Amino acid sequence: MNSQNKFSTLSLLYFVWQNKRVITLSTLFGLVVGYGYIHYSTPIYETSVVVTAATEGDIAPLNLGRSWARLSPLKPFTAKDVYLTFSTILLSDAAKEAFFKQFYLSHPLTKEEFNTPETIALYRQFLRNFMIVEGKKSFSDRFAKFTIALRGENPQELVTKLQNFLTVLNQQTFENLSEIINKQKAVLISTLEHQLTAEQATAQQKIRDQIQSLEHQLRDLQAYEDDPFTPQQDGPAWIEVKIDNLRAQLKHGANTPKIRELQGQVRYYQNLTIDAQKTIVFHIDGAIKTPVVPVLPQPRLTLMVGATSGFLLGILLILFQLAWRKERSLIKPLFEQPA
Structure with a gap:
């Protein structure tokens, strides 16, 4: 390549120095654009909250x-069980969608309203402004903490909306746990009812056997009804009373300690309810504060980007000018190398 067609570094720097006004003006222009962006853009605020396991x-x-206990039909929930349910719902799309439909806009949305293109676009914008970050566990932490952050233009509304999201999160977590409890209760009650039915059938069969035995005994005694040596309490009249009592017991249902125990367990689990107001499925670490300083735009970063962009624009203008002048051979002697 011909050395005469190359731009030496020193010559290029000298040419840039000659056009330092262009760089200065373009840098100032970048600063003005950055300042205008800061001044006229809508400030974006962010509020956040940290949630921990129950x-x-x-x-x-x-x-x-x-x-x-070994004989207990249902084993207790652990903090880990509740944490896994809570964290799964927190990171799911269902909780975000439910919050968006119920609280994010000015009015709750129906399924038809949510599926419109305009609403879907708003939902995607909401997802860009909504963040959930799982924190790192320290040595002393059993479970990870989550930071939930929401961005928007109105600081007061952000606090209310984030509180509403926590309400949705608490509601869905409790409903999920309640569904698990109800399924377990249904299986347990069905098992207890089968045991109760079997126990009642066994007890009734024992009563029938007793009645049959007493009836045989009654017939035998009636043959010796005039025997003076037959005890009064074992006489036909006494046995008939026993038979009547057993038949009445059979009519109204057998009643044994085991049957009463099973009936009590069935009634207990059928009437068992969990109070949502007394159940805590996660903790809020600190209060939700109303943001004061906007997170966007960032003045220092914006001005720095504007100044840098203006400076680079000035360099490009100079290079374009240099290429344009070289094309017309107006600055060729400037870049000629001495022999």
């Missing part, structure tokens, strides 16, 4: 009718 004491209402 403790064993918090979930005690969920464990009514449950025990670690």
Whole structure:
């Protein structure tokens, strides 16, 4: 390549220095554009909250009718069980969608309203402004913490909306746990009812056997009704009273300690309810504060980007000018190398 067609570095720097006004003006232009962006753009605020796992004491209402005892039909929930349910719902799309439909806009949305193109676009914008970050567990932490952040233009509305999301999160977590409890209760009640039916059938059969035995005994005694040596309490009249009592018991249902125990268990689990107001499925670490300083735009970063962009624009203008002048051979002597 011909050396005469190359731009030496020193010559290029000299040419840039000659056009330093262009770089200065373009840098100032970038600063003005950055300042205008800061001044005229809508400030974006961000509020956040940290949520942590519930403790064993918090979930005690969920464990009514449950025990670690060997004969207990239902084992208790642990803090890990509740945490896994809570974290799964927190990271799911269902909780975000339910919050958006119920609270994010000015009015709750129906299924038809949510499926419109305009609403779907708003939902995607909401997802860009909504963040959930799982924190790293320290050595002393059993479970990870989550930071939930929401961005928007109105600081007061952000606090209310984030509180509403926590309400949705609490509601869906409790409903999910309640569904698990109800399914377990249904299976347990069905098992107890089968045991009760079998126990009642066994007890009734025992009563029938007793009645049959007494009837045989009655017939035998009636043959010796005039025997003066037959005890009064073992006479036909006494046996008939026993038979009548057993038949009445058979008519109204057998009643044994085991049957009463099973009936009590069935009634207990049928009437067992969990109080949502007394159940805590996660903790809020600190209060939700109203943001004061906007996170966007960032003045320093914006001005720095504007100045840098203006400076680079000035360099490009100079290079274009240099290429244009070289094309017309107006600055060729400037770049000629001495022999």
